[in-house]
Amino acid sequence: MDDPRTLKIALAGGSIGGLAAGIALRGIGAEVDVFEREPGPLQTGGAGIVVQPDLLDLLAHHGAPSLPMTGCSQRRYLTPGGDAARTASARQQFTSWEAIYRTMRAVFPDARYHLDTQVTGYEKSARGVAVEIANHGTIEADLLVAADGAHSATRRALQPRVESRYAGYIAWRGTVPEAEVGADLLAAFDDCFTFCEACSGGHMLVYLIPGDGADVRVGQRRLNWVWYVAADDDELAACLTDRFGTRHHASLPRGSASETALVSLRRRAEGELAPVMAELVAATAEPFIQKITDIAVARTVFERVMLLGDAAFLVRPHTAAAAAKACFDAARLAAALVDAGNDIDAALAAAERAQLRYGRRLVERGIALGSDWPARRA
Ligand SMILES: Cc1cc2nc3c(=O)[nH]c(=O)nc-3n(C[C@H](O)[C@H](O)[C@H](O)COP(=O)(O)OP(=O)(O)OC[C@H]3O[C@@H](n4cnc5c(N)ncnc54)[C@H](O)[C@@H]3O)c2cc1C
Structure with missing residues (x-):
């Protein structure tokens, strides 16, 4: 009882x-x-998810096993032209949902x-x-x-x-297994939390996260990126319409973006972002969209x-x-x-x-x- x-x-x-x-x-x-x-x-x-103390405290306080995390020791800020405008020492840990x-x-x-x-x-x-x-x-x-x-x-x-109030921009997001990119591209992001201002005003950020099965071994991790892009109501409607013509409201799931949207994303990345960022976007098989609200x-x-x-x-x-x-x-x-x-x-x-x-x-x-x-x- x-x-x-x-x-x-x-x-x-x-x-x-x-x-x-x-x-x-x-x-x-x-x-x-x-x-x-x-x-x-x-x-x-x-x-990816950036690790914060409230998460670690809760897990530690209740005897959870160690959270699989990746880490970096610096932040790097790139210009759209590809120069490293600034690099600063800054430790940060990352994980995945x-x-x-x-x-x-x-x-x-x-x-x-x-x-x-x-x-x-x-x-x-x-x-x-x-x-x-x-x-x-x-x-x-x-x-x-x-x-x-x-x-x-x-x-x-x-x-x-x-x-829910629409913020006026969306996040294009993607992940790529590190094993699927070339050594030079991986080296550009390894040990870094990398940011790049885009010509149109948003910015893109990249960090490594655990791979499938929360695997954090080198070779098994994923490069995770987020690019914030302004979108008015018409652009938003177009972005959130999938390859079958179905209109989504809050996000466009992985694998459902239309070919037109993907071609436009890659072209836009080439014109607006540092070359390593555009290369990463191009290497992503299934970018997806989150409407920011x-x-x-x-x-x-x-x-x-x-x-x-x-x-x-x-x-x-x-x-x-x-x-x-x-x-x-x-x-x-x-x-x-x-x-x-x-x-x-x-x-x-x-x-x-x-x-x-x-x-x-x-x-x-x-x-x-x-x-x-x-x-x-x-
Ligand atoms: C499957 C999944 C994957 C995610 N992946 C990521 C990620 O990779 N990166 C990131 O930043 N955020 C991710 N998120 C969002 C992230 O979890 C949240 O932003 C944040 O952690 C707060 O979580 P939450 O539990 O409040 O909400 P959510 O994570 O949205 O979870 C809400 C849960 O409630 C369930 N639910 C809804 N209605 C009912 C109901 N009536 N009865 C019972 N269950 C119900 C849903 O199925 C869902 O599992 C993900 C969420 C989910 C559900």
Whole structure:
């Protein structure tokens, strides 16, 4: 029989946010179940993630195995002509979504991680919240944490007026196995976090990340690049229309860009970026697109439902903070529950304050970093 004093928490979403919260909340003795709507293990397009302290702290605090990471010792800034305008010593570590996911799954029990279980609804109950879950039934919990991502149905139901705001530019992204590029091209990026201003105002950045299976051995890594490119509404619509004529709304998945878009991307890279950058773009088999948007909520707690991770605040990728923010939210929630003893509502109020402060700061930082790019087009 359940011990009524044990906190029972349901988590909607089994990506980084859901797992971070699951790990942190198990760490304070809560009984936690993660419900992920995808039927099979989550697969990533394999793009890179800059490692931040909040992520490492959460993993270390809960005894996770070492996170597979790559690293560099310097930052290099290239001009569009290809000159190294500046090189500075700066250590940085990088990882991949897959590496984080595997590391988190290693410390979260399989029996509590439920695939093919979409959270379809919830209502207030005597215990706190009754959560309806496809293929699982209805469960009673003290708290539902909605880590259901940027398109969160929970957020849209609770905060219907919160809209995602298009930033005026997209990110073309790609990864290339290091074994597939020539030695000179690899040497141009090895041990570096490399940036290049583009003639039209955006910039491209490149770093090495773990390869398939989170493999960090030399020879197995991937070169990861992101190029921020301004796009007005018509250009955006064209970019997000795939090779079959289907219009996507937030991203264009790997392998679906039209031949026309790829030819134009490569030509544009040749005209706007340092030659090594253009060469890397040309070497990428399946570049994909992420539309850059901001989402900021006014509240994250609604009685016994809390929004967490991208469901609450969607921050621009150049803040390099999405995964770390999810870990921050998770750690603050766990700490607040400990501090508040049995008073769950007081804990949620404290966690919400921290979440709102941090989320707003990151959204503003992302806007400040990227706001002049669309305006700087020739
Ligand atoms: C498969 C995958 C791969 C990714 N790869 C990268 C990457 O390479 N680089 C990068 O920077 N970011 C990547 N991201 C995004 C990154 O995880 C987030 O930006 C950040 O880590 C915050 O994570 P999150 O858990 O809040 O949101 P997300 O990572 O978006 O996860 C939300 C999860 O909730 C699930 N979900 C949605 N609705 C429901 C529901 N009703 N019931 C149950 N489950 C639901 C989704 O299937 C998803 O797994 C990826 C996300 C996913 C899901």
